[in-house]
Amino acid sequence: MQTYVPLMMNVSGRLCIIIGGGLVAERKAFSLLDAAAEVRIVSPALSERLHSLFLEEALEWIQRGYREGDLEGAFLVYAATDTPEINDAVVAEANRLGIPVNHAGDGGRGSFITPSVLRRGKLVLSVSASGSGPAAASRLCREIDEACGDDYELYLDAMAMARTLVKAQVRDHHRRSVLLEAIRDMDMLTQIRQGTFTPWSEEEWMNWIESYREDDEA
Ligand SMILES: C[C@@]1(CC(=O)O)C2=NC(=C\c3[nH]c(c(CCC(=O)O)c3CC(=O)O)Cc3[nH]c(c(CC(=O)O)c3CCC(=O)O)/C=C3\N/C(=C\2)[C@@H](CCC(=O)O)[C@]3(C)CC(=O)O)/[C@H]1CCC(=O)O
Numbered sequence: 001m002q003t004y005v006p007l008m009m010n011v012s013g014r015l016c017i018i019i020g021g022g023l024v025a026e027r028k029a030f031s032l033l034d035a036a037a038e039v040r041i042v043s044p045a046l047s048e049r050l051h052s053l054f055l056e057e058a059l060e061w062i063q064r065g066y067r068e069g070d071l072e073g074a075f076l077v078y079a080a081t082d083t084p085e086i087n088d089a090v091v092a093e094a095n096r097l098g099i100p101v102n103h104a105g106d107g108g109r110g111s112f113i114t115p116s117v118l119r120r121g122k123l124v125l126s127v128s129a130s131g132s133g134p135a136a137a138s139r140l141c142r143e144i145d146e147a148c149g150d151d152y153e154l155y156l157d158a159m160a161m162a163r164t165l166v167k168a169q170v171r172d173h174h175r176r177s178v179l180l181e182a183i184r185d186m187d188m189l190t191q192i193r194q195g196t197f198t199p200w201s202e203e204e205w206m207n208w209i210e211s212y213r214e215d216d217e218a
């Protein structure tokens with residue numbers, strides 16, 4: 001079994017090409033569109049939901065079978081036809097062009113696989129079984145979903161505001177790391193869980209940034 005390295009890709013505004021228009025292509029297309037990618041599908045036919053997205057102009061559709069040369073300009077490629085030889089040819093072209101490629105019919109033949117994903121605001125939990133059993137990854141994600149409240153979502157919203165302000169306002173490297181550490185050590189998560197948390201406004205965070213001293217208690 002292959003050992004994979006997890007990554008988080010920024011696909012916003014980038015061209016992602018899916019070869020094939022069935023149910024697997026549909027799953028990949030939805031997650032790419034959620035992340036604001038430009039999606040192009042090359043396939044003689046589209047599933048009903050993909051066809052609706054095409055009619056809404058949410059994605060581009062080239063209505064024919066795959067041809068060599070179709071992958072030119074892609075940031076990511078997905079080989080998701082029901083014909084293994086076509087998927088292999090897509091992977092071979094992507095490899096020649098140096099483009100990361102997913103092989104839906106035999107994960108290990110591609111250069112990346114797609115995990116099962118649970119999103120809660122800025123929090124992203126992804127579970128992979130390294131290709132050994134995608135349904136198990138999906139099931140574990142659902143179990144985490146049931147067990148996990150929205151506390152981290154609130155916590156990360158507050159963290160994001162605080163860290164963005166510190167990074168924008170504080171140039172001095174040492175002071176910046178002291179402030180980021182103090183934010184990390186604040187007990188926001190416990191307060192959220194106890195129901196006593198009131199998020200600070202931007203102005204309150206700015207005041208805190210200006211007045212915080214290293215020997216203060218966080
Ligand atoms: C997680 C998820 C994300 C997504 O699709 O984006 C995903 N598969 C999902 C569902 C699913 N896939 C399959 C079933 C039928 C039941 C079963 O067979 O178990 C179900 C269950 C269902 O539909 O509920 C069949 C299947 N899948 C692959 C093969 C070929 C092979 O084994 O290599 C075959 C046999 C095909 C055949 O019969 O020929 C391959 C891959 N599927 C992967 C991802 C990658 C590994 C992920 C990892 O381990 O991290 C990898 C390697 C490549 C890739 O697609 O990236 C998504 C769940 C989304 C969710 O969370 O709800």
Ligand SMILES: NC(=O)c1ccc[n+]([C@@H]2O[C@H](COP(=O)([O-])OP(=O)(O)OC[C@H]3O[C@@H](n4cnc5c(N)ncnc54)[C@H](O)[C@@H]3O)[C@@H](O)[C@H]2O)c1
Pocket residue numbers: 019020021022023024025042043044045046047064065066080081082083086103104105106134
């Ligand atoms: N990775 C996964 O999660 C997963 C899950 C189930 C199945 N699979 C595998 O992925 C394959 C596709 O699954 P599916 O459920 O989407 O199948 P599907 O039959 O719903 O879709 C196949 C699509 O490929 C298109 N196609 C056929 N020949 C083509 C060509 N030459 N060029 C471009 N497009 C072409 C068809 O028009 C169709 O839209 C399956 O055969 C299976 O091996 C993978």
